[in-house]
Amino acid sequence: MKNIEWKDKVASFKKIDVRGIAGNFLDGLKKQAAKLPVGEGIEVIQSFEPIPLYEIMEMLGYVHYTEKTAEHEYHAYFYRTEEKGNVEDAPERPAVIANYPMIDEKLGELAVEFWDMTWKSEKRYLDYNIRLLLSLANAVGAGRMRQAMRELLKAYANGLDSRALDDVFEQLAWNMGIGFFSSEIAPSPLFHAYKLIKQMEKQGKERDEINQMLREKFSDKKGVCK
Structure with missing residues (x-):
């Protein structure tokens, strides 16, 4: 020192x-x-x-x-x-x-x-947000919805375009099946967070305001995804 x-x-x-x-x-x-x-x-x-x-x-x-x-x-x-x-x-x-x-x-x-x-390693090739989305999809597949929620919140807070989330949820419906998506994913807090993003963006809300609402409703501190 x-x-x-x-x-x-x-x-x-x-x-x-x-x-x-x-x-x-x-x-x-x-x-x-x-x-x-x-x-x-x-x-x-x-x-x-x-x-x-x-x-x-x-x-x-x-x-x-x-x-x-x-x-x-x-x-x-x-x-x-x-x-x-x-x-x-x-x-x-x-x-x-x-x-x-x-x-x-x-x-x-x-x-x-x-x-x-x-x-954090600079050796990683994939963009940080892409890795978060991969982690989100893997977490959903493993039934770890709390982890999936954390990755969604981090990616959006990091500037992810919500159109990337459209693709992710479409892939989840394709790979996991409409029945599973309808009964397990669509009613989940994870999908509710996605819908909130889309709805607030459609209303013209700023990203900072959307992130604040996401934290208030869906962060671990609120116990939503436990």
Whole structure:
């Protein structure tokens, strides 16, 4: 940390030890980060490198430095250099990853590295939204509607043209059959979210307003897709 300009301030950072915490602590952490003024910071202690936090904190105006202090102990220091972004626009991250270290700490490290390789690596060829749609379709096929909903919300928030969703649902009807589509997909919250997008776009609503409505009605926080 010797070359970090703000190294002398880390002693005053609020320390948050999330090792072994079950459930989603990300929402609380994001809210705390959004409230901190420029010139202050947060120290997060985790049993694996908290890679999923980096993009979220960067969007809120933070820079970071992480050091590994023991075999399963990472200290990530986040320092706010500018006030920008807001909690609602912060990208969703897989909170379930935090559960893996409870099983095995090495498993926690492997899970977050696998997630980073799958979703963040520059080696990936397919566009991010295309990969989200593939994940959505796979999740529907496996009966994981909660995951499918997350992928739809993320893709639309990332600027996906709703016409791509038309194609996805048409393919689901073709590949899974009209009967299955009619009885399982059409009544689901996933399809209701799709219909909301189409209806609000037809009404001329702005994407920000549509995304806000989607979050209010269909995010995991509302328990819709559990």
